[in-house]
Amino acid sequence: MNPRFLSIAALLSCFPVLGETPRNDAKLTNLRALKIDQGTISTVERDPSATKTIVKLVLNPAKGSNINVEVWLPDAEKWNARFLGLGNGGAAGRINSGSLSGPSSAGYAVAATDMGTAPNSDSGIGNEEVWKDFGFRATHLMTVVGKQIVKAYYGKDPELSYFSGGSTGGQQALQEAQRYPEDYDGIAAAVAAHCRTPLHAYFLWNEQILKKCPFTKSQDASVIAAANEFMASREITIAAGKFVSDPRCTSKDIEAVIALARKKDATLTDEHAAALKKLFDGPRHAVTGERIFNGIPLGSSIEASHGHLYLFQWVFGKDKNLADLNFGTDIDTYTAKLAPYLNAENTDLSAFFKRGGKLIMTLGTADSVVPYHASIDYYERVIERLGGLDKVQSFFRFYVVPGLAHGGGPGINQPPNLLDAVRAWRETGTAPFALTGRHVENGKSSWEMTIYPYPTQTGWNAATSSFESVKGKRGGVERIAERFRPAAKG
Numbered sequence: 501m502n503p504r505f506l507s508i509a510a511l512l513s514c515f516p517v518l519g520e521t522p523r524n525d526a527k528l529t530n531l532r533a534l535k536i537d538q539g540t541i542s543t544v545e546r547d548p549s550a551t552k553t554i555v556k557l558v559l560n561p562a563k564g565s566n567i568n569v570e571v572w573l574p575d576a577e578k579w580n581a582r583f584l585g586l587g588n589g590g591a592a593g594r595i596n597s598g599s600l601s602g603p604s605s606a607g608y609a610v611a612a613t614d615m616g617t618a619p620n621s622d623s624g625i626g627n628e629e630v631w632k633d634f635g636f637r638a639t640h641l642m643t644v645v646g647k648q649i650v651k652a653y654y655g656k657d658p659e660l661s662y663f664s665g666g667s668t669g670g671q672q673a674l675q676e677a678q679r680y681p682e683d684y685d686g687i688a689a690a691v692a693a694h695c696r697t698p699l700h701a702y703f704l705w706n707e708q709i710l711k712k713c714p715f716t717k718s719q720d721a722s723v724i725a726a727a728n729e730f731m732a733s734r735e736i737t738i739a740a741g742k743f744v745s746d747p748r749c750t751s752k753d754i755e756a757v758i759a760l761a762r763k764k765d766a767t768l769t770d771e772h773a774a775a776l777k778k779l780f781d782g783p784r785h786a787v788t789g790e791r792i793f794n795g796i797p798l799g800s801s802i803e804a805s806h807g808h809l810y811l812f813q814w815v816f817g818k819d820k821n822l823a824d825l826n827f828g829t830d831i832d833t834y835t836a837k838l839a840p841y842l843n844a845e846n847t848d849l850s851a852f853f854k855r856g857g858k859l860i861m862t863l864g865t866a867d868s869v870v871p872y873h874a875s876i877d878y879y880e881r882v883i884e885r886l887g888g889l890d891k892v893q894s895f896f897r898f899y900v901v902p903g904l905a906h907g908g909g910p911g912i913n914q915p916p917n918l919l920d921a922v923r924a925w926r927e928t929g930t931a932p933f934a935l936t937g938r939h940v941e942n943g944k945s946s947w948e949m950t951i952y953p954y955p956t957q958t959g960w961n962a963a964t965s966s967f968e969s970v971k972g973k974r975g976g977v978e979r980i981a982e983r984f985r986p987a988a989k990g
Contacts, residue, residue, distance in 0.1 A: 524553070524575075527653055531555060534652050536645055539567075551575055552604050555649055559641050564629035567616040567638045570595050571649045572604040580607030583650055583658035584919075585643050585684065587665015587672045588612065591621035591810050592634065609658065611646035613638045615668075621810035625818055628841075632990070635696075635841035636675040643676070643683045660926065664919040666690030667870060667906065670861070674844035677859055679988065681852035686926040688918035689861040691906060694844040695793070695874035697811065697835055698984050701827070702793040702871070705783035706806035708823055713775040719768055720802045723776065726761035727798040728910075736960040738949060743911040744799030745902030746957065747865050747872065748976040754780045757798060779805070786828040790981035794873035797865065800905065805868040811838060831984075840989040845878065847885040849896065858926045859896040860918050864904025866911060872900065873977040879954060880975050889955075893931070898954040901937055912937035912949055934969070 524546070531544045531553070539559035547554055552574045559567040573579070584603050588596075592615035603610040616633025617623050624630040643661070651657050663684045665673045670692025676683050693699055715723070730753070732740040739745045758776050762768045779802065782795030796805050809822050815834050816825070825831075852859065863875040879898045883889050903911010916935040925932055934952055938945045950958055950967035959970035 528553065530652060531649065534649065536648070539569075539641075539645060547572075551578065553653065557645065559638075559645065561637065561641060562629045562632075564627050565616055565633055565637075566618065566623075567633055567641060568595060568614040568618055569611060569642045569645060570597065570600060570613075571609065571611045571646050572600045573609050573650070573653050574604050574607055576654055578607055579609060579654060581659040582608050582923075583647055583661040584608040584610040585639065585646065585661070585663040585665075585676075586610060586612040587639075587663070587667075587669015588615050589666070589668050590808070591617055591624075592668060593617040593620050593623070608662075609646070609650045609654075611642050613642040615639070615672075622813070622818065624810065624814040626814070628837075631814065631838060631841045635838075636672075636679055636844075636988075636990070639672045639676060640680045640683060643680070660685045660923075662686045662688070662919060662923060662926075664688040664690075667693050670694060670870075671696055671842070671844050673859075674861075677849055677852045677857065678844055678846040679990075681849070681855060681857060684857065685855075686858045686922040687860075688922045689859065690915065690918055691864055691867055691870045691904075692844075692861055692875060693870045694878065695980065695985065696842040696844070697839040698793040698843075698874065698980050699870065700808060700811045701783050701831055701834070701984075702795075703806055703808045704812060704822065704825060705793075705827070706779060706796070706802075707809065708825075709775050709778055710802070710806055711823060713771050715772065715775075715802050716767075717803065719765060719772065722765035722768065723757070723761045723802060724799055726764060727757045730757050730760055731798060736958065738947065738960070739902060739911060743866055743903035743909070744797070745865055745911065746900070746972075747797040747799055748973070749798055751781075753798070783827055785831065785981070786826055788981075790983070791978050792827065792831065792984050793980060794871060794978060796868050797871050797873075799903075799910075800866045800868035800871070802868070804906065808869075811842075814838065835984055835986070839984065839986050843985055843988070845985045846988055847878070847881045849882060850886065853886070853895045856926070857895060858922050860899070860922045860925075860932070861896070862899045862901050862904075862915060862918065864901045864906065864909060864912075864915075866903050866905040866909045869906035874980065876900075876954070876975065876977050877979050893953065897932060899935060899951050900954050900957075901951060902949065902958065903939075904937070912939060912951070914938040914940045914945070916951070 538561045541557045543556040555571040615638045661684045670689040673687045673689035674694045731744045780795040783792040863872045921932045934950045952969045955972040956969045957972035959968045961968045
């Protein structure tokens with residue numbers, strides 16, 4: 501054989517297959533050999549685009565605990581030296597790999613977890629370890645191991661770490677700030693389901709009412725339209741009659757909305773009126789009358805406000821008829837078992853504040869899946885705990901997003917990018933003030949609205965044809981009884 505061809509063959513043998521450089525090949529080998537505390541790396545592979553490495557692993561911190569984690573690592577020259585933890589949704593149980601793609605392409609080393617509830621929410625039935633994982637442990641361990649993998653891959657720790665999540669991801673976000681303030685430098689908590697067990701009591705309350713007295717989609721729309729019309733006189737022009745930007749109200753307001761809905765829709769019966777009164781009021785303890793959670797916000801969907809009953813199955817079993825659960829002893833049992841693990845209600849954020857952490861939280865006024873009340877009250881309790889609004893706003897800002905539902909909504913349905921906002925705040929030291937939300941139809945923005953941090957609200961200056969900040973009221977929601985928000989435990 502010609503020696504020339506031998507030398508070419510020898511040269512080609514120096515390069516790994518699949519387009520890998522020797523450097524990347526060595527990194528993959530190092531990752532596969534990495535020892536994970538109470539866990540096992542199952543997969544280390546290059547993405548088909550050959551621009552990132554994907555690591556999959558399983559963590560087993562206790563018998564009965566099985567936490568899946570994915571970490572995506574952009575190539576070193578594309579890494580922005582930041583670690584990003586992502587939140588999940590609903591009962592979790594899976595990792596949406598697509599959610600990691602965008603942040604990874606943007607330069608983040610990014611991680612997500614299934615929160616230990618795979619393959620579905622039934623994994624939590626009678627399993628206290630799953631309750632801990634879903635409540636707080638899976639997210640923290642994802643963060644610890646994610647940073648360990650980052651250091652092994654890049655040879656250094658991330659310069660800064662951020663967390664971004666909404667709904668259940670918002671619960672994860674606040675648990676991180678409360679329980680593990682050292683994990684993240686900045687946290688974005690959108691429409692946060694932080695008051696978890698009272699929230700699901702609200703779902704059950706609505707479920708039981710709606711089973712006895714269902715509403716058609718047309719009737720639901722009539723009630724929403726009545727709320728929008730009744731509240732219109734309190735709104736600026738862009739919202740008036742279209743959505744409710746501040747659904748805080750009195751019992752007289754609720755009675756007026758029900759009466760207006762019945763006037764406009766003759767199919768709404770006395771039974772519907774009685775049901776609406778209970779739905780808008782929200783669950784109370786059957787024996788003591790204490791507030792468990794508040795009711796459906798005016799201007800939001802009745803249809804979307806029930807279901808999500810898996811937490812009760814975790815406590816009472818799959819075969820329990822949930823229509824028979826009472827709001828006395830059954831709610832007490834449910835609260836005692838789950839609330840110390842799942843609720844992110846600790847108002848002492850001093851450790852997160854002292855380390856320079858920044859936190860942005862939002863809620864949507866048209867959201868009946870995670871209603872606004874609990875977040876307003878939580879923010880007010882943080883203010884009480886830490887000594888005033890100014891101090892809290894120096895590291896924790898809260899935005900009430902007008903007309904935002906739990907995905908979409910009649911008002912703002914494209915909220916501002918909270919991750920970008922919290923990162924800019926943490927890295928430049930300039931606190932965010934006015935953020936921009938958009939209403940998008942058919943893929944195009946039809947209008948924009950400026951949102952200000954609570955308690956400031958959005959007003960309209962007719963002389964300049966522009967939005968302006970106006971003084972807003974504080975509180976205005978009934979506080980959930982403390983015993984339904986017991987102290988956290990690990």
